[in-house]
Amino acid sequence: MKTIFKKLAWFIKEEWKIYVLMLFLLLSISFISLLPAKALGLAIDTIVLGGLNRTSMLWLVGVLIALPLGRYFLSFAYNYIITKEAQKLAFKLRRRYLDHLFEMDSNFYEAYPKGDLISRVTNDLDAITTAATSMLEGLIFNTSVIVLAILLMGFTISWKLTAIAVTIMPIALTGLNVIRNRKRKYVKKHREIYAEFTDKVLESVEGMKVIRAYVQEENDLKRQYEAIDKDIESWRYIVRYENWFNPLFEIVYGVTYFLAFAYGAFLVIQQEITVGELVTFLAYVGTLYGPIVSIAGFFTQLNNAQVSIDRFEEIMSTAPEVKDEAASQPILAFNRIDFKNVTFKYPFDKAPVIKNIDFSIEKGQTIGIVGPTGAGKSTLIRQLLREFNVTDGEIAIDGVSIGKYKIHDVRALVGYVPQAHMLFKKGVDENIMIGNPRAGLADLDKAVKNADFEKDVIYLTEGLHTQVGEAGSTLSGGQKQRLSIARALIKDPEILILDDSLSAVDATTEENIIARLRETRGGKTNIIISHRFSAIRDADLILVLEAGKITQRGKHEDLLRQGGWYKDQFIQQITMR
């Protein structure tokens, strides 16, 4: 509990005035809850002593109506405030979480599956918010009712009777603690299994088209059922422990009530207490039951929240490896980029994907990169996006290591068109403007034209305003590619990277795009990865990458003269036409 309190202390500090108000409300509610028992006892004693008359009767009825009413209004106010606070906390935690996710680098996204990240901000966050906001009620209200009831029982009725009635409570609380500690590990496991389940559902929904195309519904459902079964199975362990709570408290209550009644009756006979006092006492014992059960439930909640907060904090305390330092330099333009003996290995791979890469890019050049699939072309060029730190060697921009510049500035230099297009469920124009939200209509038209996307727009029902389906589902492969190219072009970046971005367009479209690049990007740098030689044959420098190493370099004619992979593939491509 201390950890949760510590982890959420910032929120309580921000909202301390409201917390003080809630504390006051809760203490008032707990005090009012105990008064009807007192009133009832007094009434019985008045009746027994024959002192009941109209006035005292009216007083009694008045008090018995006023108390629940007062309690109702106070509870209403409390619930209203606490619900608002819960929302506030949930929003703040969500914002912190999302801010953090945006700071994280690719290492992090390699380590955590999407479903897991989602379950931490939904399921886990819910558990934290519920526990944090019911902490006051669970702890303050219930404890204060218990303490007040015991004090009233002792001071106003009999300490002896109170001592006998509550003897069993510490035993029950110890039992509760043991169960709680044992249960925690099952809750942790359950959360992990739930995260796995979320991930599987997400994968199935995303892959529905493929699942249907290959008639894999049954297999996929089987996979889902297995995940659900695993989830249920893990929950069953928790339920088993939870089932101990209620019977335990039934027993505590039963024994307490029996002891109170038996010894209380004895004290009445001994004339140490009155009948009215015994009734009040038993009513207090009854009042104790609710808070004790609630405290048990509250500890369960707290337990779950403890596991959740650990999972939440695990993400929040992960620092990105690729991050800005205080001394990071700004950069707006460049003249030269040098790859010096660069080797890179993905975080969860054993062997490097690119090895000892040495080459230079001069501002204004067009660089072509070719090579077999899987050779490491994307990996090589994505180093300019600062997704990961290089494992060995150095990339220098104008003589300064790329890691010394502000990450944002380095990325701002680059317009990257990836192999897998990421389109968002919004208008075609909005999807393009992501490249440069400040661009005007003229820029938009220019980008559309230069990406040779104009001819597609005619076929879109609402032109550029047409809504794109989820992940671009309403567009063809070629249209998606051209839209992505337009997105990069509207940024008018210093370095444009086309990562096999012309694979789904026909030869004429490719020619058009390449020709426009040449016309419009004078003085700017282009890096083109392509399987088609026509896209790169005019490049200032062509690199051939095989198994992570540069095996050939030069201009088109040089490479043809050299022989090797380039010449073989080129001949194959032109003879296949």
Ligand code: ADP
């Ligand atoms: P190319 O662009 O030449 O087709 P890639 O750079 O995409 O090649 O991939 C090179 C190698 O790196 C491949 O073997 C691929 O499986 C591996 N690879 C790509 N991305 C990752 C990743 N995120 N984690 C681990 N390995 C990866």
